[in-house]
Amino acid sequence: MRRAAAIHADSPCPILMKLPFFTCLPVIAALFFLSFAPMALAREKTPEIRHIVVTSGEGSLLLSASIHGAFSERLFDELAHGSELTFIFIVELVRQRSGWIDESLCQASLTHVLRYDQEHETYIFTPQNDPARIRRTASLQEAVQWMSTFSGLPVISLSNLVADAPYAIHMQVVLEPGLLPPGIGRFVPIRKLGGLRTDRRTIEFRY
Template structure:
C-alpha cells in the first residue's frame, strides 16, 4: 500500500479541516471560464518561491503507517548566513491523522509535532541536524545535504496498522513552520535580519482509504 501525492493539482488544499476531492472537471471548467480564479498548483508556487509541502508519500512499513514528505523553498540566504554565525534554525512539522466519519465529527487518531534543528560548528566546519523523531543527530560538511535532511520527513511512523480499519477513509494534514527563536536585544541589533526569518506553509490535506 503506497499513496503518492506529488502535485497540488491532485487534490484541494486549504487551511480548513476538510479538502474537496470530488469536484467534477465540468465544475472546474465553469469556475475557470466565468470567474477566472487562478488555480493554485505546485508549478505556480515554485515560480513564486513560496515554501510548500510537496512529494507526500503514505506507505506501510514495519507494522506502521509511515509518512514521507519534503518542504520546498524553505531556505533564504539570510537564514543560512545566520546559521553560519551561530544561530540555530528550527523547522516544526505539524502532522495530524484523522479517521473520517460521515455525518459526524472526524476522530483524531494522532498528532505529531516534529522539530528539525540545524546548527553549525565553525571549528569543525560541520553542520549538525537534530531530529525529534531520531535518537541521534546527523553530521555533515555538505550544506546541501544538511538542507535536505532539514526539509525531509523520511519514514515517520504515524500509527500502528493494526489499529486502522480496512476500507475506511482517513485524512492526513501536514504543514511546516519556521520556529521563531528568542535572542537578546543586543543580538538583534547585531543581526537585524532575524526579523525576516518567518514562514509557515499552508496545510496540505490528503484523504485516502486504508
Template sequence: MTKGDGAASEQISGPHFTDIIVTTSDTHLLFFGELKNSLTPQMVEGLHSGIPLNFSFFVELERVQSNWPDKEMTSIEFNHTLSYDTLKQLYSIETEELSKKSHTVKSLDEALPLINEVNGLKIVKLEELEPDQTYRLRVKADLHKKTLPFSLRRVVPFVSWWDLKTDWHSIEFMY
C-alpha cells in the same frame, strides 16, 4: 498507498511540501515527505553567524466520517534542528522523529536533504485503522530560529523575520 503530486507545487515560492507519500509497513502507517524552499538568504546568513534554525513539523491523522465530526486518530509534533559550527565549518542536523539522530556534514547542500526530509515516520499501528474507511493526513511545518541567548536579542533584532510557516497540506486515502 497514496502519493501527493508535487509537480504543481514546484511553482510555489515559499516553503511547502512536495512528494508526500502515505504508505504502510507490516505494522504501521508511514509518512514520507520533503520540504522545499525552506531557507531564505537571511536564514542562511544567520545560520553562518552561529544562530541555529529549528523546523517544527506537525502531522495529524483523522478518520473522515460523513454526517459526523471527523475523528482525530493522532497528532504528532517533532523537530529538526540545523546549526553551523563557525570554527570547524561543519553543519549539524538533529532529527527527533526516529530516535533522535544527529548528523554532521561539510556543506549546506548535504545538510538540506537531512533537515527537509521526513522518511518513514510511524503515524499509527495498522490495527488502529478500520478497513474500507477514509482517512485524512495533514502536515505542516514552522521554520524559525531557536531562541537566542538574552545578550544577543538586542544585537540581532532582525531574526524575527525568519519565522516562516507552510500551509497545511492534506491527503485523503482509503485504508
C-alpha cells in the same frame, strides 16, 4: 488617489496615444510583466510541502514528505553566524465521516535542528525524535536536504485503523518556531506552536 484613478479610467496614457497600436504592444506587455513579476517571485519563494507519501511497515502507518523553498537568505545568514535552525513537521491523522466532523485520531510532530560548527566548518543535523542519528556534512546543499525531508515517520499503529475506511493526513511545517519547553516529546498541540508556517497540505487515502 481618486484623481489618479479617474485618469486611468477615463483617459488613455498620453504617451501611448501618440504611438501606433502595434508599437504600444511591447510597452504594454513590459508594464504588465513588471507589475506582476514581484508577486510571481514572492510565490516562488513561499515554502510549500511536497511529495507526501503514505505507506505501512512494522505494524505502523508511515509518512514521508519534503518541504520546498524553506530556506531564505536570512536563515542562511543566521545559520552561518551560529544560530540553530529548527523545523517542526506537524501531522494530524483524521478518519473522515460523511455528514459528520472528521474524527481526529492522533497528532504527531517531527523536529529537525541544524547548526553550523564554525571551528570544524561542518553542518550538524539533529533529528530530535532520534538523536542517535546525528549527521555531519561540509555540504550546505546536503544539510538543507536533510532538514527539508523525512521518511518513515510512524504515525499510528495499524491496529487502530479500520479496513477500507477513508482517512486523511493534514500536515504543516513551522519554520521559525519560538522557544519550546524542554522535553517537548513527540506529541505537540498544534495551537501552541508559533512561528512562520507553511500552508496546510492534506492527503486522503483508504487503509
